Amino acid sequence: MLLDEIPSLDLADFRSTDPARKANFVQDLGHAFNTIGFVAIKGHGLSEPFTNSLYQQVETFFKSADEVKKPYEIAGISGQRGYVGKGKETAKGFNVPDLKEFYHVGQPFKEDGDSVWDEYPSNVFPNEFPEFEKYTVEAFQTLESAGKSLLQAIALYLELPEDYFEPRVVNGNSILRAIHYFPIENPDALPVGAVRAAAHGDINLITLLMGASAEGLEVLRMDGKWIAITALPDQLVVNVGDMLDRLT
Template sequence: MTLSVVDYTDKNAPELFVKSLRETGFGVLKNHPIQQSLVESIYHNWQEFFNNHGKQEFAFDVEKQDGYFSSEISEVAKGHTQKDIKEYFHVYPWGRIPDSLKDEILNYYQLASNLASELLDWVEAYSPEDVAKNYSQPLSSMIKDTPNTLLRILHYPPLTGDEEAGAIRAAAHEDINLLTILPAANEPGLQVQCQDGSWINVPSDFGNLIINIGDMLQEASGGYFPSTTHRVINPTGKASTKSRISLPLFLHPCSDVKLSEEHTQASYLLERLRELGVK
């Protein structure tokens, strides 16, 4: 299996993109509207934030889940025992953000959210009729004015050789949300698992936009769109001395949106956060 890159400007882009999502759980776009210069600036500015001890002033709020999460309390992926080798910051428009970084990151949050709404329209347009009828409302309206969409700035620090045995930058996992929007990181390492259990590299050319399905879209589509297992592997050689910054936007519906007969967004999220040990 290979992941093809879809040109956002191609007239067939919506169909090709949704086909890739359906078959692999991932879609990769080039020539999309998010400027690479903005992403580069964010990577640079947040690298400085993670290098600074002042980050501790923004230690995360247990109830609100905003702010800085150190590597000591980093996630343990479902089914794993080692913590991921990473630290990260949760950005919500209503949350705490360092003043010097706020305008730029919220501009990106809005741009990526707008594009995400369009991509959800693509998904709905190319959902079979028997799948689409299960959506409790149009997919893009599920995220309209939502306070729940999360932008996570991830920092994978250089490896020191003292890491816990078996730990990697991000252990194999699925995302919780509808879709995840991710600019290609400044270093490679993202892999997706094929149906036969093998792993392939996600095209990571700087400037690509990587989109994957989360559990909530799988739930809403009755399993038609698969939430695909992915991971970030540890680099080797000279690459292991470099930091990796990543910028996933996790699209979450409003809390009362009905995903299925069994779950709203709120009930589904709570169940998963408890599994991850962060609630």
């Protein structure tokens, strides 16, 4: 049966010591990903006060002048870290850039001797906003923890060892992306076909989306119908990606 809305689950069920709650979560998660590919998750670890402070830091940065933001757009790393300006990203199969700007924060460096650190660009944070690093790094780490729990549940649903994905995501090159869909002051001047974010698939294992400040997210069902997704403020929207398909 095709769904008209995405299921809502509580990650606390999977993290509980009750085997029945954990098993039910695993089956419900697997069913959601099999039928629509998306699920809304609460109990992920991001509190409302923290989320409000995080959004305040990010919003303050994006509202700053272009000359403040531009120094954090780092050449030669294809936008893997730091600021990426307006009109710089174009979805696969499209010729017109998306109407957005964003900021990337990657894996915080650890002194653990892992050679992977030689491959990753260093994070860059805006000096003008001293708490930007604090909130974005904590958000990264909390979401990474939630993502690992979800991967454990996926592994169990696929009848794999619970830690099947763990070696593949230790110090993984995940990215926290804060997106700003800036105001359109002159719609008539936009390129033909320009949109906020063009239709696309995700290459990742899984993607965790925090609640947006406005509606607009839609997902494509297997029958070709687009349905609007509205998550509650305390929920993440989670979807599976191409890497998960390849690994399993």
